[in-house]
Amino acid sequence: MEHIRTPKVEQVRLLERFSNKSTSGTLHLTATHLIFVESNNAATTAAQEIWILHHHIASVEKLSLTTSGCPLVIQCRNFRVVHFVVQRERDCHDIYSSLLRLLRPVSYDELYAFSYNPKQNEQQREEGWQLIDLGAEFERMGVPCDRWQLTDVNRDYKICETYPRDLYVPITASKPIIVGSSKFRSKGRFPVLTYFYQEKKAAVCRCSQPLSGFSARCLEDESMLQAISKANHNSRFVYVMDTRPKLNAMANRAAGKGYENEDNYSNIRFQFVGIENIHVMRTSLQKLLEVVGSRFLSVNDYLLGLESCGWLRHIKAVVDAAIFLTKAVTVEGASVLVHCSDGWDRTAQVCSLGALLMDPYYRTIKGFMVLIEKDWISFGHKFADRCDQLDGDPKEVSPVFTQFLECVWQLTEQFPQAFEFSEWLLLQIHEHVHSCQYGNFLANNQRRREELQLGDRTHSLWAFLLSEQQNYLNPAYCPTYAETHPVLEPSTLPCHFKFWRNMYHQFDRSMHPRQSVLKNVLTLKESNCQLEDTIKELEAVSTSISLGTGLMGCRQVAVVTETLVADEVSTGSVGNGKHAGGAEEVPHREKKVEKREWLGKGRVGSSPEIFPVIGEEALIRGEVQGGQTEEDVTVPMEEALFSAGLMDLELPASQAEGPIHTARELSSFLRETKGEKKVPLELFSCF
Secondary structure (H helix, E strand, C coil), rough: CCCCCCCCCEEEEECCCCCEEEEEEEECCCCCCCEECCCCCCCCCCCCCCEEEHEEEEEECCCCCHHHEEEEEEEECCEEEEEEECCCCCHHHHHHHHHHCCCCCHHHHCHHHHHCCCCCHHHHHHHHHHCCCCCHHHHHHHHCCCEEEEEEECCCCCCCCCCCCEEECCCCHHHHHHHHHHCHHHCCCCCEEEEEECCCCCCEEEEECCCCCCCCHHHHHHHHHHHHHHHHEEEEEEEEEEEHHHHHHHHHHHCCCCCCCCCCCCCCCCCCCCCCCCCHHHHHHHHHHHCCCCCCCCCHHHHHHHHHCCCHHHHHHHHHHHHHHHHHCCCCCEEEECCCCCCHHHHHHHHHHHHHHHCCCCHHHHHHHHHHHHHHHHHCHHHHHHHHCCCCCHHHCHHHHHHHHHHHHHHHHHHHCCCCCCCCHHHHHHHHHEEEEECCCCCCCCHHHHHHHHHHHHCCCCHHHHHHHHHCCCCCCCCCCCHCCCCCCCCCCHCCCCCCHHHHHHCHHHHCCCCCCHCCCCCCHHHHHHHHHHHHHHHHHHHHHHHHCCCCCCCCCCCCCEEEEEEEHHHHHHCCCCCCCCCEEEEEEEEECCCCCCCCCCCCCCCCCCCCCCCCCCCCCCCEECCCCCCCEEHHHHHHHHCCCCCCCCHHHHHCCEECCCCHHHHHHHHHHHHCCCHHHEEEEEC
């Protein structure tokens, strides 16, 4: 709180970015949030509130004083842009100065995750962190097995401090081979398993670039790649995917790094896929935001701006690389080794997106969390640097993970039935990658997270998302789609790549369509679910009535659904309009659409009649005798058809002496025979 000069400023105007509308209210500055509360002039409507976490703020700009006040423009990492006009310049300057300090924490302890308390006890916090088990995930893939083993070589992080403790390597890779290979790879990131495709026994491995320069070689590293090749009996070679443009990789050779020399690695096939570096991606996103944030562009200039920023072209490059990886594994049955420079940016993008294409499990809500935990968090994507968590080097900031989420969204647009989750899960994950509200994405690697004791001091995002997973379900999802399409084959034609409006204009209400297709579909689906639940409840009631009172003898329960319509009024005896004794008329209902229509009606004795009602049941109206009416009974439709004379099986001799005159007699007869015998037409005295 010592950094907050002015905690409250009144008479502040909030301007909408793409319209001339403005809203007046009060601006509050707390230790964690900037809050705008609309002045509520109407007692019937709730005041609008906007809460912005300090760590969501990427930049604050104080513009020149105008006649209406001092403008303050805030741009956020989740692409929200807010434009305030503060009446007094001094108040504006105080807010500006306070935010500049609050949005640049210098230590992890200042991040919101360490003060956020969702009112969970210690056990709930622990359980939240235990939801994702990567050991169980590798077991699901079929590892360890006779070809791959779990190694403890990195248990103390001495071989590679940016890798996780538990690593899987070929069973023929000895510790000296692993250690030697790590010394020949940038940052010590030697080749390890990240995904195992059981059907072809093919592996996807990841690492960093070799320190080969122009001529250096390493026998242990060559042996490691040979071991990866031998672990797959279906292929004689290993693809090595360098995700960088070839020129970039060649330039790294001058710095003593570079890429594998095929003369030294006889069992590899090399492939460059040309994804640009973090600096190009950062610039591309900045240009994209300038284009989509411009209010007065023509359609032509807008489309030209989207093209010139190159953002969708970069998205396509990542998807192309994932497709190459997928085909190499699933079609050719070859193992693939993926790397970029240090193996934590483009490598993570390609490995995770390729696994998503190959494995339907990763297209579920829980599976997608496992995928992120495995390929991004545990393998050391530098979230702290790339997402600007602390006051560090701005050149290290880059939207690498945002690109991955957008690639996934592009796939959900092409395959809406294949994904259990909707785009709102992707947006929520993106929100909290930058919010620093949960501990999952803090720091650059697992070793640093353990030092920070995040499991004891912060909460897990996955527990929160799973508790709200109903909000992220995709209504078009078809679980059986994976049976016919286990591997996705997306098209990368230009027409299939779209601008993700809900990511970059999520908070611009005027940019959204007046009607949301997704919300309408969700509403319809919810309505259908409610109707299905109602039907189940009615069926349960019907079953319990039948079981509780025998085959017959229960009172009529009036139940009508939308499949029934009121028809003519049916009378107590055929043709006279009333029951004997002036009984009340009963509305006759019949089904709109079903082959079993009203097959006939008859009365037992002088008055009972049969009326079909719902499902498999029918009402038999009780006889009126001496001013008293016998109980109405509800019977299965099949039994009602006997009384209409539509089935004529033989009766037991004891029941064949005379006709059945009343509903009570019919009920007694059916109870005695337990529905095994049907009433022939001739037993009814009147039909």
